[in-house]
Amino acid sequence: MTPPDSALQVIGGAAVLLLAWLLRPLVRAGLDRARARRTPPPEPRDSDDEWKLREASHRRDVLRPGLLHAAFDRESVSLGDDSEWHWRLLMFEENLPLSAALGPAIFKVLASVPDGQATWLIELREDVRAPQRSSAGELERPGLVRITPLAVVAQQWTAPHLLHADMSVSRLMGATLHARYLGRQDPDGVAGAPHPIREEESGTSAGYDESQVGANDRVMIRVRAPRPGAAV
Structure with a gap:
């Protein structure tokens, strides 16, 4: 059917x-x-263009008006390190306390050693008398620099040990933070030793002209604010 x-x-x-x-x-x-x-395939990235974008971003960041700044220099940690230029201009967006500026962020410019045990004595160097040079650039009279030990910083520590009362980074402007490398010395022992303020003659000035410092010699120092309720 x-x-x-x-x-x-x-x-x-x-x-x-x-x-x-x-x-x-x-x-x-x-x-x-x-x-x-x-759909056309994406164009391959040009590594040179990416580097230029990063460089432009860095220049905009560190050359902004209104930033606080302080010069920084350090001693070398090895013979190979001697060939590097260590002087930098540290840039700050806010008037941080010195204790915050010398925390982990300072290792952007402070060398770390492979074994993780390095001790540094951070000193403030200020001109008492600027050196005098002839028109030919020869030193006629050395300058006089006041050296104030500020803090002991250790690679194995998470915070510096201040040798004087805390201060703001605006107090450092126009002078130079200098880091003396003390190798693997016990940082507690260094912190407990006397560190008097002294004056020394020098052929170089501790001051600087901020307008003459290029972007490549500037380093932004940012410190992340602690979370509410976090241990300090």
């Missing part, structure tokens, strides 16, 4: 729907391939 036409139509429609459902992955894959052919 032949099924009625209505039944055949229902069976045929169901078969078409089933076939369409089975073919969905193939149709989707075909559409994805067609879309991929229409």
Whole structure:
């Protein structure tokens, strides 16, 4: 007995729907391939352009007006380190206390040694009398520098040991923070020893002209504020 036409139509429609459902992955894959052919591949990154963008961003960051600054210099930690230029101008967005500035952030400019045991004595050097030179650049009279030991910093410590009352970084402007490398000396012993303020003759000035310092010799020092309730 032949099924009625209505039944055949229902069976045929169901078969078409089933076939369409089975073919969905193939149709989707075909559409994805067609879309991929229409979308051009991304252009390869130019490493030189990326470096230029980073350099431009750094220049905008450290050359902004209104930043606080202090010069920094350090002694070398090895013979190979002698060939490097260590002088930098530290830039600050806010008037941080010295204790915060000499925390982990200072290791952006303070060398770390492989064994993780390095002790530094941080001194403030200020001109009492600037050196005098002839028109030919020869030293005629040495300058006089006042040296104030400020803190002991150790690679194995998370915070400095201040040798005097804390101060703000604005107090450092126009002078130089100098880091004396003390090798693997016990930092607790160094912190407990006397560190008197002294004056020394010098052929170089501890001052600087901020307008003459290029972007490459400037380092931004940022300190992340502690979370509310976090231990200090």
